[in-house]
Amino acid sequence: MIDYLNQLGIYTFLSIKEKNMEIKQNNNWPELPNSLKNLAIFPSDPTYKQVRSNYFRVGTPLLIIMAKTETNIVDTIKYVSEVRRQKNWKITFSVRSGGHGITMTSVNDGGIILDISSLNKVEIIDANKGIAKIQAGAVWGDVAQKLSPYNLVISSGDFGDTGVGGLTVYGGIGLLVRRFGLTIDHLIGARIVTAIGKIIVADKTHYPELFWAIRGGGSQIGIVTEFLFKADKLIDKTKSIKTPICLQTVTYSVNNLSDFIHDWQEWISSAPKNLTSLLMITNSNHHVGNFSVQATNIWAGIKDENEHIWFNQASKLAGVVKHQEKVMNYADMVVAPHTPHTGQQAVYVKNTLVRAFTPQIAKEITNILNNFNSLGIELRYIGGALNTINAMTTAWTCRNAVGFIALWSAKDDAAQANKNFEPLLKLGTGVYGAYSSDLSSEENARVWPEYIASKLKAIADKEDPDKLFNQGRNI
Numbered sequence: 001m002i003d004y005l006n007q008l009g010i011y012t013f014l015s016i017k018e019k020n021m022e023i024k025q026n027n028n029w030p031e032l033p034n035s036l037k038n039l040a041i042f043p044s045d046p047t048y049k050q051v052r053s054n055y056f057r058v059g060t061p062l063l064i065i066m067a068k069t070e071t072n073i074v075d076t077i078k079y080v081s082e083v084r085r086q087k088n089w090k091i092t093f094s095v096r097s098g099g100h101g102i103t104m105t106s107v108n109d110g111g112i113i114l115d116i117s118s119l120n121k122v123e124i125i126d127a128n129k130g131i132a133k134i135q136a137g138a139v140w141g142d143v144a145q146k147l148s149p150y151n152l153v154i155s156s157g158d159f160g161d162t163g164v165g166g167l168t169v170y171g172g173i174g175l176l177v178r179r180f181g182l183t184i185d186h187l188i189g190a191r192i193v194t195a196i197g198k199i200i201v202a203d204k205t206h207y208p209e210l211f212w213a214i215r216g217g218g219s220q221i222g223i224v225t226e227f228l229f230k231a232d233k234l235i236d237k238t239k240s241i242k243t244p245i246c247l248q249t250v251t252y253s254v255n256n257l258s259d260f261i262h263d264w265q266e267w268i269s270s271a272p273k274n275l276t277s278l279l280m281i282t283n284s285n286h287h288v289g290n291f292s293v294q295a296t297n298i299w300a301g302i303k304d305e306n307e308h309i310w311f312n313q314a315s316k317l318a319g320v321v322k323h324q325e326k327v328m329n330y331a332d333m334v335v336a337p338h339t340p341h342t343g344q345q346a347v348y349v350k351n352t353l354v355r356a357f358t359p360q361i362a363k364e365i366t367n368i369l370n371n372f373n374s375l376g377i378e379l380r381y382i383g384g385a386l387n388t389i390n391a392m393t394t395a396w397t398c399r400n401a402v403g404f405i406a407l408w409s410a411k412d413d414a415a416q417a418n419k420n421f422e423p424l425l426k427l428g429t430g431v432y433g434a435y436s437s438d439l440s441s442e443e444n445a446r447v448w449p450e451y452i453a454s455k456l457k458a459i460a461d462k463e464d465p466d467k468l469f470n471q472g473r474n475i
């Protein structure tokens with residue numbers, strides 16, 4: 001029956017009426033503008049369950065706006081300001097792109113969520129120059145698929161469902177990071193909706209301060225609706241593969257983790273920048289001193305003698321349990337499964353960037369894995385192109401980092417994870433904002449050192465004096 005009424009457009013009409021009733025009766029909020037009525041989802045709506053959550057938590061918002069256009073975003077911002085004014089600024093306001101934010105701030109309880117996942121267009125503007133316009137609601141797996149036929153790649157996250165919006169505004173440490181640098185290092189412009197609903201097109205010469213701030217400064221300046229990227233060419237001269245990479249996965253059984261980390265670092269730091277390496281280390285059997293290390297090594301380019309030498313060396317770093325190699329399209333490595341969000345990963349993540357994996361750091365990693373029931377520790381060697389950018393060029397400043405360490409633990413163990421990770425933080429050079437669930441001011445000070453924080457704060461205070469965008473990592 002409902003389907004039938006829906007077809008006739010009658011159910012929609014009735015539900016809009018009910019929606020306004022709900023807003024009026026339950027919350028005493030102002031009436032929604034006409035442009036948002038069809039996009040609004042309330043707790044009583046049958047579709048509420050499908051859109052209330054992100055990857056990490058189930059939200060209980062009072063209102064979700066499923067934006068379809070940039071104008072919808074502008075109208076939502078104006079509406080949220082109005083609700084906030086009436087409610088003494090107490091209503092939470094979250095922005096969700098891909099819903100994979102480890103900060104977990106893209107959903108909330110009792111507030112408003114603006115979902116922009118329908119703004120997901122990927123447009124190639126100039127294939128020769130690698131220029132692409134990408135809307136913030138797209139996910140990286142889909143971006144890779146769209147770029148691939150043109151032999152183009154943008155090094156982004158390791159998982160296809162992560163969103164362009166949340167990853168880019170925080171930096172983006174991708175699978176080809178050593179060769180191509182951070183995701184933001186390829187950004188040449190962006191459209192931003194500010195807290196007063198103004199649309200700004202920012203680049204190096206127009207609104208350069210805003211352009212600086214959205215490259216690593218997170219979401220406190222405004223909502224980015226569209227990014228202009230200059231993608232990289234990755235070509236196989238034989239033309240059989242569009243964006244060739246060689247992927248090696250090795251599972252090692254390791255007894256002396258410190259020695260292993262030392263040898264792995266020696267190996268990867270001597271390798272050409274074409275090679276990026278990620279490790280996931282677990283102590284899954286809970287045998288002190290016996291670790292399972294899963295290495296993912298990605299060679300940007302086709303299979304050749306050079307790649308063979310380095311992969312061969314990797315296979316000798318420790319006792320190998322499993323070893324696989326394949327040549328593939330970059331796009332096939334980051335396919336997006338488009339799994340609906342149900343708050344399915346109740347985890348808590350901490351990280352630090354490091355200047356080297358020193359013996360002391362290796363000892364602390366071993367210590368955590370031996371004494372804390374974590375889900376694992378991830379290591380990435382990231383030294384390369386990102387180190388060639390001046391620290392003041394973007395709001396992502398840890399340009400001296402060559403390593404990345406992340407501790408994954410169960411959400412309920414957050415306090416213990418903070419405590420156990422503390423020694424590593426002291427040895428680190430800063431924190432990557434997108435990959436930490438810790439929203440404390442101490443953590444923010446590690447993400448943005450004082451000289452960056454004060455510049456960011458001045459811009460945020462000017463653009464958003466009422467702190468409309470306070471759901472995210474904020475100074």
Ligand SMILES: Cc1cc2nc3c(=O)[nH]c(=O)nc-3n(C[C@H](O)[C@H](O)[C@H](O)COP(=O)(O)OP(=O)(O)OC[C@H]3O[C@@H](n4cnc5c(N)ncnc54)[C@H](O)[C@@H]3O)c2cc1C
Pocket residue numbers: 054055094095096097098099100101102103104105106107116136156157158159161162163164165166167169170171172173174175218219222223224225434435471472473
């Ligand atoms: C499985 C998994 C793998 C990951 N792998 C990597 C990786 O390899 N490399 C890496 O760098 N990161 C990685 N991440 C971290 C990820 O990049 C960040 O958590 C990122 O914020 C997710 O973006 P999103 O759009 O999906 O998130 P959302 O949950 O939609 O948003 C997170 C936050 O970002 C801000 N935000 C979102 N959209 C916008 C916008 N359009 N404008 C302004 N601010 C916005 C908001 O503050 C929001 O609360 C991974 C995360 C997961 C869950």
